[in-house]
Amino acid sequence: MLYKRHRRMIHNHLKMKSLIAILGLFFAFNITAQVDAKAGKTLFRNYCAQCHNKDMKTAMTGPALGGAQERWGDDEALYSWIRNSQAMIAAGHPRAVELWNEWKPTVMTAYPDLTDDQIGSVLAYVAGTADGTLNPKPVGGLVDVLVKEESSSNFWYWILFALLVGLSLTLLRVIGNLDQLNAEKEGKSYKRKSLIQSITSSGLVSILIFALVLLAGYTTVNNAMNLGRQQGYQRDQPIAFSHATHAGLHKIDCQYCHDGARRSKHAVIPAT
Structure with missing residues (x-):
């Protein structure tokens, strides 16, 4: 009895691993190699953009940040400088x-x-912007820094995809072997399923449908967030305010003041 229960636990454990591996097949390509640089972009806007030029090459209130790590030559000292100059x-x-x-x-x-x-x-964001790894693309008068996809990253995505496929097939085969052992232990006849039968089994199909529903929901939500948004739209100024100093001379990102554009359909007018 304990032996049978132990085998059932192993069987269920392997099924759970199969679920995780198969879900990984659908979401592996949502992983980005530029997470740090993207996070750095937001941090730069929040902490640095008021004094440092976003092109990383031109001085503003503070020096140009491009090449800062090379000029310091010591990351530990640079980190200390940022925390308390x-x-x-x-x-x-x-x-x-x-x-x-x-x-x-x-x-x-x-x-x-x-x-x-x-x-x-x-x-990472500063270095990528300064050396052109993160390429600025003008859109309707605004500049949106886009992440340049590296071919090497795509190569590793395909390697990960192949490994997950191999792991899924291996787990399916192991589950089949356990089913056969259980049948033999109980004195029942067992007909091993072919690979096609295993792939098209009701359990695996249910998992795939579940993964597709999750993927469809994820895609729908992402696309829905862009509904009603406009790029390049320029409304009449509600007050007589010149942007020549901020957006022109100092080249401060428009979203530094109109930060609502990052999280809603409306750019938001800053307090006056």
């Missing part, structure tokens, strides 16, 4: 003192709560 200046760090002498009396805002991952994401 004045402390490094007071400690006499050569690079910190050099920057202070060049840009004083402008004081860099301290960000002590930023994690290493967050700072790394910002630096």
Whole structure:
């Protein structure tokens, strides 16, 4: 009795692994190799864009950030500078003192709560924008940084897909072997299913339908979020405000002030 229960537990465990592997087949291609850079884009807008030019090559209130890691030559020191520049200046760090002498009396805002991952994401976005890995694309007067897909990333996606397919087929075969052992243990005849029969079995078909429903829901929600949005639309200015300084001279991203454009159908007018 215990033996049969143990085999049933193993059987159910392998079925669960099959479900996970098959679901992975549908969602593996939603993984992006540029997660850090995308997160860095948002962090840059929230923390850096008010003082540093988004092209990473032109100085603004603060210096151009392109090549910052190379100029510092020490990521640990650079991270410390971002978290508390004045402390490094007071400690006499050569690079910190050099920057202070060049840009004083402008004081860099301290960000002590930023994690290493967050700072790394910002630096990944800065480096990618500066060297052209992240290519700016003009859309209706706005600039949206798009992630450049690397052929090497696509290669690894196909490798992952092939591994998941192989794992799924292997698990199906193992489940068939366990079914045969259970049948022999109970003295019943067992006819091994062919690969086609295993793939088209009701259980696997149900799993595939479930995965397709999830994928369809995910796609529908993503596409629905774009309904009613317009790119390139320019409405009449509600107040006589010139954008020449912000958007023209300093090239501040429009979404820095109109941040509603990132999360809703309306750009939102900033408080005046």
